[in-house]
C-alpha cells in the first residue's frame with residue numbers, strides 16, 4: 252500500500268496547468284485568475300465627499316455651534332458625477348452629495364444634519380476640522396499597487412476591486428473539460444425501477460456535480476456496462492474532447508472489471524492500493540494511443556472505486572486538487588480545522604480514515620460526528636446526504652473517543668471558499 256501523499260504527488264506531478272483566456276469580468280466569476288494585476292486607477296480615483304452636506308473651509312466653521320451658528324453663502328451645487336471644481340472663498344460653501352469630487356478650495360464636509368439645509372445660504376451649527384468626511388484620492392490603492400494575484404479566485408469581492416481599479420477584462424485559466432464514465436452492469440438511471448441486483452447510478456451525479464462545483468466544464472456523463480467494448484467506445488468518443496476523464500467502478504479485484512482490463516496492460520493507467528479508508532483502490536494515469544494520437548497529450552484519467560462513499564472521498568482527496576492545479580490555483584489542498592468529536596467511533600486498522608461527517612460550529616467551538624449512525628462504510632450512500640465535510644483520522648488510531656480533537660475538512664464549493 253502507498254500513502255495518500257504519494258498518490259496525490261503522482262497526480263499533481265502529471266497535472267499541467269491549462270492555458271488562460273481573457274474574458275469580461277462578469278464571465279470570470281468563480282474562475283482562477285491567471286495574471287497578477289496592479290491597480291490602474293487610484294482608489295478612490297479623486298478626492299470626494301463621504302457625506303451629503305456642504306463642502307467648506309474648515310477655518311470658517313471651526314467655532315460653529317448650536318448657540319453660535321455660522322452662515323455661509325452656497326455658491327455651487329455638486330451632485331455625484333459632476334466634474335465641477337468651483338472656487339470657494341472665505342465665507343462660502345458648496346452643497347455636495349456623497350461621492351462628488353471635493354472642490355480644491357474646500358477642506359472639510361459638514362453633513363446636512365448639522366445645517367438648516369439652505370440652498371443659497373446655509374446655517375451651520377456644528378464645527379468641522381480639516382479633512383473631516385473627505386475620502387482622499389488613492390487612500391485605498393495607488394496606481395501600481397498590488398490588487399489581485401495569479402492563482403487567486405475571481406470572487407465577487409475581487410471582481411468589484413478589479414472593476415473599480417480600471418479593468419473590464421481579466422485573464423482566467425480555461426475550465427478543465429471533464430467527462431464522467433460510470434461503469435457497472437448493475438447500474439440503472441436514477442428513478443428507474445430496480446430488478447434484483449440492480450442499483451441506481453448515483454456516482455454519475457455525485458462526480459459530475461462535484462466537478463462543476465470545482466470549476467470543470469462538463470463534456471459528458473456516460474454510463475457503460477462491464478463490457479470492455481462499451482468502455483472502449485466511450486473513451487474513443489471522449490478522449491480528444493477532455494482534459495480529465497473520471498471513471499468509477501471496476502478498479503478492485505473483480506472478475507468483470509473492464510477498467511483494469513482495458514487500461515492497465517500497457518501502463519497508461521496505474522492501479523494502486525492507497526492506505527486510506529474508504530478509497531483504497533485507485534487508478535490514475537494519462538490516456539494515450541489508441542484513444543489519442545501519438546503526438547497529442549491525452550486526458551488525465553482517474554479510476555475511482557465504485558462504492559459511492561469511496562468515490563466521494565477519492566474525488567475530494569485526488570481529483571479536486573488536480574482540478575485546482577489545472578486551473579493554476581495557488582492553493583490545491585483544503586484547509587483543515589480542528590474539531591472535537593461529539594461521540595465515539597471506530598476506525599479501520601492500518602489505513603487513514605476519511606469519514607463523512609457532520610461538522611458544526613457551536614459556541615464551544617467546532618464539533619464533528621459521523622454522518623452515518625453506524626460509523627464508517629463505503630456503501631453508506633444515504634449518509635452522504637448528512638455530510639458537510641469529512642474527518643481525517645490517523646492510521647495508528649483505533650478508536651476516536653468523545654471529546655478527542657480530530658482534523659476535519661468542511662466542504663464548500665471553490666467559489667465560496669475563496670481559496
Ligand SMILES: Nc1nc2c(c(=O)[nH]1)N[C@H]1C(S)=C(S)[C@@H](COP(=O)(O)OP(=O)(O)OC[C@H]3O[C@@H](n4cnc5c(N)ncnc54)[C@H](O)[C@@H]3O)O[C@H]1N2
Nearest residue numbers: 433435452453454455500501502503504531556557558561
Ligand atoms: N477481493 C477484494 N474485493 C474487494 C477489495 C479487495 O481489496 N479485494 N476492495 C474493496 C474495496 S476497498 C472497494 S472500495 C471496492 C471497489 O470496487 P470497484 O471499484 O471494483 O467497484 P465495483 O466492484 O464496480 O463496485 C463496488 C460497489 O459500488 C457500487 N457502485 C459501482 N458503481 C456505482 C455507481 N455508479 N453508482 C452507485 N453505486 C455504484 C457497486 O454496485 C458495488 O456495490 O472493492 C472492494 N472489493
Ligand code: MOO
Nearest residue numbers: 529530531561629
Ligand atoms: O477502500 Mo474501499 O474504498 O474501503 O471501500
